[in-house]
Amino acid sequence: xxxxxxxxxxxxxxxxxxxxxxxxxxxxxxxxxxxHASVNVMLALEGxxxxxxxxxxxxxxxxxxxxxxxxxxxxxxxxx
Amino acid sequence: xxAWQLAHRDGGAHTAPLGLRLGVDLVEISQxxxxxxxxxxxxxxxxxxxxxxxxxxxxxxxLRRLGACFAAKEAxxxxxxxxxxxxxxxxxxxxxxxxxxRLWREAKQRAEELxxxxxxxxxxxxxxxxxxxxxxxxxxxNARGEHLxx
Numbered sequence: 265x266x267x268x269x270x271x272x273x274x275x276x277x278x279x280x281x282x283x284x285x286x287x288x289x290x291x292x293x294x295x296x297x298x299x300h301a302s303v304n305v306m307l308a309l310e311g312x313x314x315x316x317x318x319x320x321x322x323x324x325x326x327x328x329x330x331x332x333x334x335x336x337x338x339x340x341x342x343x344x
Numbered sequence: 345x346x347a348w349q350l351a352h353r354d355g356g357a358h359t360a361p362l363g364l365r366l367g368v369d370l371v372e373i374s375q376x377x378x379x380x381x382x383x384x385x386x387x388x389x390x391x392x393x394x395x396x397x398x399x400x401x402x403x404x405x406x407l408r409r410l411g412a413c414f415a416a417k418e419a420x421x422x423x424x425x426x427x428x429x430x431x432x433x434x435x436x437x438x439x440x441x442x443x444x445x446r447l448w449r450e451a452k453q454r455a456e457e458l459x460x461x462x463x464x465x466x467x468x469x470x471x472x473x474x475x476x477x478x479x480x481x482x483x484x485x486n487a488r489g490e491h492l493x494x
Contacts, residue, residue, distance in 0.1 A: 322389065
């Protein structure tokens with residue numbers, strides 16, 4: 265799952281550093297991701313994982329790191 | 345960020361501290377175009393029907409107006425100093441020349457916690473960029489006994 269998240273971050277995150285160099289708990293906003301880029305990341309994740317982030321997850325904190333994104337996706341795909 | 349200034353009250357008979365909080369955000373219009381690749385999902389998830397209608401010009405969606413609307417939501421989140429508030433809890437109402445803010449659910453709750461009143465919003469766009477500035481007044485910072493460093 266982390267590889268797919270990193271791939272989407274590379275395409276849509278507009279990061280100022282190489283995605284591969286980031287730890288799973290690195291702050292993506294500090295790595296250059298704008299809030300609007302995080303929106304595009306979220307929409308791309310929905311397409312990739314066939315999930316829909318509920319309104320309660322549509323907030324900056326959910327997309328602030330790879331581990332927080334992974335946690336949200338695992339919650340959304342639990343039971344499949 | 346919080347600015348402190350002296351404001352005259354009671355016709356200038358004396359001065360009292362007035363707390364202000366502000367938030368600002370800048371959006372590249374080209375990023376709004378990127379989002380359009382995801383179709384209506386983008387509009388449906390982050391904007392109200394009223395916001396989308398206000399961003400249409402002669403029936404066509406204005407990306408710079410949409411960018412300004414998104415910047416307003418982000419500027420308000422910065423003002424509220426919270427990444428745990430959904431974008432949909434912040435609504436831009438009215439025309440771009442005279443916009444106002446409407447807060448819902450946790451955004452409204454957070455504003456009440458901070459004692460914020462009288463929000464003012466200003467939007468602008470030019471040369472591929474949209475900017476939003478939000479200012480809110482703290483109702484009575486002395487009574488709250490709280491000082492927030494910017």
